[in-house]
Amino acid sequence: MKVGIVGASGYVGGEVVRLLLSHPEAEVSMVTSTKHVGEYLHRIHPSLKGFTELTFSELDYDKMSDNCDLVFTAVPHGTATEIVKAFYDRGMKIIDLSADYRLHNADDYTKWYGWEHPHPDYLSKSIFGVPELHRDKIKNAQLVSCPGCMAVTSTLALYPLIKNDLIDTDHIVVDSKIGSSGAGAGGTSGTQHAMRAGVIRPYKPAKHRHTGEIEQELSEIAGKKIKVSMSPHAVDVVRGILCTNHTFLKKEVDEKELWKIYRAEFGEEPFIRLIRDKNGLYKFPDPKFVVGSNFCDIGFDLDEDNNRLIALSASDNLMRGAAGSAVQNMNIMSGFDEKQGIMYSPLTPV
Amino acid sequence: MKCPECDADLNIPEDAAVGEIVSCSDCGADYEISKKDGSTVEIKEAETVGEDWGE
Missing domain, CATH: 3.40.50.720 (NAD(P)-binding Rossmann-like Domain)
Structure with missing residues (x-):
């Protein structure tokens, strides 16, 4: 072709x-x-x-x-x-x-x-x-x-939670970190090496454009309008995105149930890996281990004290x-x- | 046998002996084989040392 x-x-x-x-x-x-x-x-x-x-x-x-x-x-x-x-x-x-x-x-x-x-x-x-x-x-x-690179990375981690009606859809917070290649080849004063190296820059704490895509897709799954709060940060890597998606549970759920939900959704998907390992270097999704690949790695952790479910996802933005x-x-x-x-x-x- | 932590299939070698540690390939939980009688195997959670991030 x-x-x-x-x-x-x-x-x-x-x-x-x-x-x-x-x-x-x-x-x-x-x-x-x-x-x-x-x-x-x-x-x-x-x-x-x-x-x-x-x-x-x-x-x-x-x-x-x-x-x-x-x-x-x-x-x-x-x-x-x-x-x-x-x-x-x-x-x-x-x-x-x-x-x-x-x-x-x-x-x-x-x-x-x-x-x-x-x-x-x-x-x-x-x-x-x-x-x-x-x-x-x-x-x-x-x-x-x-x-959008952050939109797809975040949406994939959140989608099973919405589909299974697990989380409060009024309080979803997407905290993203993204590497410099996400800014494109054009360049501004902020993307020059002297200004970009070593940076952890919150470049659009509110109203980032990818929010619209995440809301669109999650709303479609939920069958109602969903609002998302998103804050991306520029960090000192060339490639890679990490989305830490903070959600709050509507009902009690344990880790085994979450494994079941994510496996049911993505078990047969060729480019999704579920990462939540008690051993080794790679316990949760980390962009370092997806660079150069088409994988979106997804994991989760539970914060029972605050009724919080943290859905994590990592991908190579390019x-x-x-x-x-x-x-x-x-x-x-x-x-x-x-x-x-x-x-x-x-x-x-x- | 299923992993008690994440419900994945737990791979226990046929020749595994009591006291041996087996690990779940999905969630990484470690289990110690506590009893073995023919094909019947019992496991218990193995003690692990948490990672200290130094923070």
Whole structure:
């Protein structure tokens, strides 16, 4: 299958290319960039030297439609609205890694992103790309929107608790830590090494944009509006997310019951590992042990004194939080083995 | 036999002897084989030393 990547010079686009170059069913036929037209891909992504002689081209909708069966869009939020629509109208299959088609309600773009969505009619055409939640819809989708990295990591840990009506849905607190690659390749003064190294920076203690996605998905599961409080922090790692999801129990539950609930939901899922080990180095999910993989590791602990259930989840923001999810969705949409090209054990130590 | 802690299948080798420690591959709980009579095995929670994070 021939694929194209729009916006392949960024971290996410580069990661998509890295995965697809080794994918047994995919052939990367076109990569685009606005800044690097004519440049070899490996000049921007040095780790891909020797894997491809592709060069960046300009975005040409007709050319890409003629040469590709499926397109990934990995462009900044707000700029994918037109690109995705143009490919959709040409009948192309699209996997969008921006936020532009994640939210179903157009008003949520005003609330979380501060702009009006120019094509609200297209939001209902997009499937939220979390296979554990929407696998059947993804199979037949023309447009899949990959979730935000912290949103998917948090949602996966919380979803079984909501589904089983275990927790107070008025008090859910998501505390996230994320590595520097989550900020993208663009860069600001805050992402320069001198300012980023050693940091534990609460960069959006309230109203982070991924909150909208978590609320959307959990509300759908609950069948009622759910509010989530989220506070992300920038920490001194390159890749990785840890979500410490604080919840409060509505009814008594013990550890064995929680194991049962999580196993029932994720026991057959290829990219979810349940981590709650009394022995060894890895007692609870830790991003250090998922780097380079598509796994979302999930664990829990009980604080009976405060009626609190802490659901923990860890992922690699560029893999499960972006490119890994995208390729998993491509596999599902194309009828390939869901694990093809992304079933890697994590890289460790890093 | 199921793990008393997390309900996963507990793998006890056929040749395991009384006093031997077996560990659950899912939750890591350790158990000591306290009694063995043919294929009947009894276990009890093994003593473990908690990790001191030095904080």
